Amino acid sequence: MTTEATENTETRTSFALSPEEIEQFHRQGFIGPFTLYTPEEMKAQWRKTRLQLLDRSDAVYPDDALAGATNISNYDRHLDNDFLASHIGRPEIVDRVNSILGPDVICWRTEFFPKHPGDEGTDWHQADTFANASGTPQILWPDNSDFGGTITVWSAFTEAAVENGCLQFIPGTHESMNYDETKRMHYDPNSINSVDKDGIRRGFFGYDYRQLQKDPNWTPDEDQAVSQVMRPGQFIIFWSTLMHASHPHEGKTNEMRMGFASRYVPSTVTVYPDSDHIEEYGGRISLDRYGSVLVSGENKNADNRMVTETTRGKKF
Incomplete structure (x- = not known):
């Protein structure tokens, strides 16, 4: 009996962006939202994951390194948590990212962004090399690249509405930087950055992002801003x-x-x-246990620290 080669070939749906979606992304700098989990699935998974994250015994950044830190404590929990490790490599995400970046892609950081009742809005900002808080570039594209930045996939683990702090974008602003990341911001955990045209308080996790402006008299055109309302389990893709x-x-x-x-x-x-x-953010963490994760294709940079499994032994 002849066995067809296709019997052993596993096929799956491709989630690559369509040509129209790619054109839209390049024009406005973002695309989505897309649905990855149903709201019920996301709510159940978040209840479970939220409890697991309280245990930092296998986190790559130990508690004793985070004294006084704020936002930095939310970094890279995909390196010790099974659900987050799976999430970053989901084909619904990676296929779409491949449509923008090509086949060889790494995930170099994850972050949680909680917003509690009463928290101020996050100030307008851009990130290219991510030297904005530390003063030291955290990512560098090859010299022959026209531009830098990173693709951010922002997933709503809860409801994200205007009333509880959803994202805002100013479309089409991704191809030029209004900030000079070689400058250094002063960290003050009690600072309030600014008040926008509607009287809304905004901050940036203890920094004043206006300190990086190339033109100190420039202000973002908030009349062009669009709010990104998302249900639990949805994600949106945008240039940093x-x-x-x-x-x-x-x-x-x-x-x-x-x-x-x-x-x-x-x-x-x-x-x-x-x-x-x-x-940065009032803390200092060692990169001894850190590693980027290859989510598709091949690693083309031998200088990068890479990991192939979480600290608990789950393979990426």
Whole structure:
């Protein structure tokens, strides 16, 4: 009996962006939202994962390195949590990222973005090399690249509405930087950045992002801003160089808004060049246990720290 080769070939649906979606992405700097989990699936998974994350015994950044830190404590939990490790490599995400970046892609960072009742909005900002807080570039594209930045996939783990602090974008602002990341911002955990044209308080996790402006008299065109309302289980894809911010949590509900950002670059990009630690947001963490994760294709940069499994032994 002859066995067809296709019997042993596993096929799956491709989630690549259509030509129209790719054109839209390049024009406006973002695309989505897309649905990855149903709201019921996401809510159940988040209840489970939220409890697991309380255990930092296998986290790559131990508690004793995070004294006084704020946002930095939310970094890279995909390196010790099974659900997050699977999430960053989901084909629904990776296929679409491949449509933009090509076949060889790494996930170099993840971050949680909680917003509690009463929290201020996040100020307008862009990120190219991610030197904005630390003063040291965290990603560097090859010299022959026209531009830098990272693809951010922002997943809503809870409801994300205007009232509880959803994202805002200014479309088409991703191809030029309004900020100079070689400048250094002053960290003050009690600072409030600014008040926008509608009187809304905005901050940036203890930094004043205006300190990086190339033109100190420039202000974002907030009349062009669009709010990104998402249900639990949806995600949106955008360039980190796109002007983005978030609304405040007005406190109409006692539930936090939780977003999870996974960041992707071509594997030719150098991650944390000449660095053995990160120092920002009031904390300092060693990169001894850190590694980028190859989510598709091949690693084309031997200088990057890479990991193939989580600290608990789950294969990526």
